[in-house]
Amino acid sequence: MPLHTQDKNWILLTKHTAYVIGLNAAGRLVHHYWGRQLPFPEDYFAENEPLEWLPFDAPGMRMSEEYPVYGSPDHIDPCLKVMFSDGVRSAVLHFESALPEDEALSLRFRDDDYPLALSLHYRIHPTYDLIERWITLENLGTVPVQIERVFSAQWHVPNNGAYRLSHLTGRWAAENTLRREWLSHGIKMLDSRRLNTSHHHNPYFAIDGGAADEDQGQVWFGALAWSGNWKISVETNDYTAARINIGINDWDFGWTLQPGEIFTTPATLGGYTESGFGEASQHFHDYIRDAVLPHGKTTHPVLYNSWEATTFNVDETSQAKLAEIAANMGIELFVMDDGWFQGRKTDHAGLGDWHPDVQKFPHGLTPLIAHVNRLGMAFGLWVEPEMVNPDSDLYRNHPDWVIHFPHRPRSESRNQLILNFGRADVRDCILAQLDKLLRENNIAFIKWDMNRSVSEPGWPDHDRDQRELWVRHVWGLYEVWGTLRRKHPNVIWQSCSGGGGRADIGILHYADQIWVSDNTEATARLGIQHGFSQVFPANTMEAWVTDADSARVPLEFRFHVSMCGSLGVGGHLLKWSESDRAIAAQCVAQYKEMREIVQFGDMYRIHQSHHGAFSAVQYMSKDRSEGVLFVFRTHIPDPVFLPQIMLRGLEPDAHYAIEDVSGSRSGLAWMTTGVRFDLHNFESTLRRIHRIEGA
Ligand code: DGJ
Numbered sequence: 219m220p221l222h223t224q225d226k227n228w229i230l231l232t233k234h235t236a237y238v239i240g241l242n243a244a245g246r247l248v249h250h251y252w253g254r255q256l257p258f259p260e261d262y263f264a265e266n267e268p269l270e271w272l273p274f275d276a277p278g279m280r281m282s283e284e285y286p287v288y289g290s291p292d293h294i295d296p297c298l299k300v301m302f303s304d305g306v307r308s309a310v311l312h313f314e315s316a317l318p319e320d321e322a323l324s325l326r327f328r329d330d331d332y333p334l335a336l337s338l339h340y341r342i343h344p345t346y347d348l349i350e351r352w353i354t355l356e357n358l359g360t361v362p363v364q365i366e367r368v369f370s371a372q373w374h375v376p377n378n379g380a381y382r383l384s385h386l387t388g389r390w391a392a393e394n395t396l397r398r399e400w401l402s403h404g405i406k407m408l409d410s411r412r413l414n415t416s417h418h419h420n421p422y423f424a425i426d427g428g429a430a431d432e433d434q435g436q437v438w439f440g441a442l443a444w445s446g447n448w449k450i451s452v453e454t455n456d457y458t459a460a461r462i463n464i465g466i467n468d469w470d471f472g473w474t475l476q477p478g479e480i481f482t483t484p485a486t487l488g489g490y491t492e493s494g495f496g497e498a499s500q501h502f503h504d505y506i507r508d509a510v511l512p513h514g515k516t517t518h519p520v521l522y523n524s525w526e527a528t529t530f531n532v533d534e535t536s537q538a539k540l541a542e543i544a545a546n547m548g549i550e551l552f553v554m555d556d557g558w559f560q561g562r563k564t565d566h567a568g569l570g571d572w573h574p575d576v577q578k579f580p581h582g583l584t585p586l587i588a589h590v591n592r593l594g595m596a597f598g599l600w601v602e603p604e605m606v607n608p609d610s611d612l613y614r615n616h617p618d619w620v621i622h623f624p625h626r627p628r629s630e631s632r633n634q635l636i637l638n639f640g641r642a643d644v645r646d647c648i649l650a651q652l653d654k655l656l657r658e659n660n661i662a663f664i665k666w667d668m669n670r671s672v673s674e675p676g677w678p679d680h681d682r683d684q685r686e687l688w689v690r691h692v693w694g695l696y697e698v699w700g701t702l703r704r705k706h707p708n709v710i711w712q713s714c715s716g717g718g719g720r721a722d723i724g725i726l727h728y729a730d731q732i733w734v735s736d737n738t739e740a741t742a743r744l745g746i747q748h749g750f751s752q753v754f755p756a757n758t759m760e761a762w763v764t765d766a767d768s769a770r771v772p773l774e775f776r777f778h779v780s781m782c783g784s785l786g787v788g789g790h791l792l793k794w795s796e797s798d799r800a801i802a803a804q805c806v807a808q809y810k811e812m813r814e815i816v817q818f819g820d821m822y823r824i825h826q827s828h829h830g831a832f833s834a835v836q837y838m839s840k841d842r843s844e845g846v847l848f849v850f851r852t853h854i855p856d857p858v859f860l861p862q863i864m865l866r867g868l869e870p871d872a873h874y875a876i877e878d879v880s881g882s883r884s885g886l887a888w889m890t891t892g893v894r895f896d897l898h899n900f901e902s903t904l905r906r907i908h909r910i911e912g913a
Contacts, residue, residue: 333359369465394749570612598663639694
């Protein structure tokens with residue numbers, strides 16, 4: 219049974235972990251425990267009550283309150299802040315009821331004096347050692363309540379004396395740089411204020427005591443399933459555990475909760491492992507593949523994308539030529555990127571008018587799609603539905619549909635403005651256009667892009683708090699995308715935002731994969747992919763082989779990097795030599811033979827040394843019978859002696875062979891004494907691993 223109730227205490231059990239909360243004598247919900255399962259239920263209830271009242275450090279400062287709200291004298295960073303119509307800004311909530319289910323729990327609290335109810339929701343994901351949490355806030359009265367902050371949760375990491383925070387940071391074309399840093403007293407904050415998830419930080423955290431590595435050590439980790447403004451703040455003080463607030467960003471947030479309305483926050487996922495960062499990632503990967511992705515079990519095809527080859531200069535002839543070469547390489551899906559729609563010659567015009575440009579495609583898309591289909595490939599298309607160029611029919615007809623402040627300039631970025639997806643008329647218009655496109659054309663794949671951050675975040679004719687925009691835009695995005703998914707269930711979707719600006723568990727309920735970065739240079743990509751893999755599984759990691767740095771980095775190396783995810787090609791194929799095309803065909807064929815292992819197996823970030831210039835990644839099938847090992851050397855000055863690679867995830871007592879390495883050995887031997895490869899600068903190798911049955 220994943221949920222145990224004992225009086226007013228609740229023990230949430232996953233396969234290996236326990237998460238324990240309970241009401242204390244004062245009726246406050248206390249976080250008791252999060253870690254490995256202990257033998258007896260009473261083991262979880264160590265003393266967690268402040269013994270005495272100290273003048274400047276009230277009880278809440280010295281205990282781990284599960285969901286602290288602003289209103290007590292505690293002065294810790296709270297999860298909830300509301301204002302009632304008479305100006306009172308404290309919420310004083312008392313436990314009302316519990317709704318336990320097999321793998322879920324809801325705890326409801328009510329303000330005694332004001333008509334506000336707060337519910338904490340939990341869902342247990344036993345297989346993945348994950349707990350999911352979110353909040354609902356309900357106005358039970360007759361006048362509005364103003365919400366100023368409502369986070370999805372506060373996670374508590376026990377007081378181990380030292381905290382190291384791992385997080386993903388970066389910028390455009392350099393997303394997902396993994397950083398590990400010590401926390402000291404105060405608040406460390408990560409966030410997005412851009413309307414989307416952002417390239418700069420990702421809503422992910424991991425906390426350890428400093429000793430964890432890929433294979434061992436206690437790690438508490440989590441993420442937020444949300445594609446808009448978000449915030450993670452980690453507070454540490456003298457007394458208690460690190461507290462991690464996570465949820466919709468309260469920066470410029472405002473919400474008028476009308477009588478009878480319920481506000482639901484996005485969900486956060488949290489997990490605990492004693493097997494290091496590697497297992498933390500594997501839990502996320504399995505959960506995302508099994509429980510989040512719409513097509514989590516579908517093998518992704520090898521795709522070609524036209525962007526880096528033809529940019530905006532797409533037309534039937536240019537695309538048909540690329541498609542023919544792509545088909546000969548064994549590519550299965552041909553995606554025409556930006557440039558195909560009305561008026562789109564450069565990035566100055568066209569966004570908003572989602573029908574084929576009459577000059578470029580005088581007979582519509584049908585002839586090109588038919589050609590691509592005849593070549594044996596499916597067809598995919600790029601769109602950027604939330605955006606509009608001032609030079610478009612849509613904007614000329616509806617200039618009020620964009621996010622803007624009156625009397626202020628509408629700042630353009632890449633010559634575009636953002637449509638307000640909070641508005642029903644905007645959603646209807648875009649939905650109708652995209653639905654028509656999908657109904658009238660044989661489109662198997664859509665890349666949904668978003669190429670700017672927000673500015674002047676106003677909604678002048680909204681009759682409520684204009685700051686609701688931050689949330690309503692994202693809800694609108696989910697609604698449009700979700701409706702399209704339901705109407706066209708076989709289409710595969712990719713989330714892109716100028717590369718990896720919208721990579722989060724929220725969008726993966728709608729998108730099957732993510733375009734990780736506009737930086738397609740293979741050696742840079744190694745680091746970006748390393749960071750991305752902390753949260754996201756390989757089948758969501760779309761990775762193209764392009765011409766970036768092709769003078770320095772061999773084609774085979776570039777393929778190997780992209781084969782670590784969902785393989786794509788994005789180079790200018792007309793310029794590729796016959797021998798390049800032959801290498802490509804060989805790599806594509808090789809990928810097809812092993813992609814089930816990469817896309818659905820367990821991933822091990824097996825080695826990183828020489829400041830990342832020597833690295834290895836391994837994937838193992840779930841039944842441990844087959845694996846793939848990738849080893850990369852970028853640039854290390856000679857002389858260098860490359861270290862042993864210790865494999866992972868093998869059955870210790872079974873026999874395994876590694877492609878082109880002599881002799882079979884036990885799994886334990888490969889994992890403890892390893893294997894060594896002599897690679898030169900910018901050399902890589904890909905080796906299949908086979909379990910020898912009956913040996
Ligand atoms: C940004 C994307 O990341 C690129 O792959 C490409 O689709 C361009 N937008 C097209 O404008």
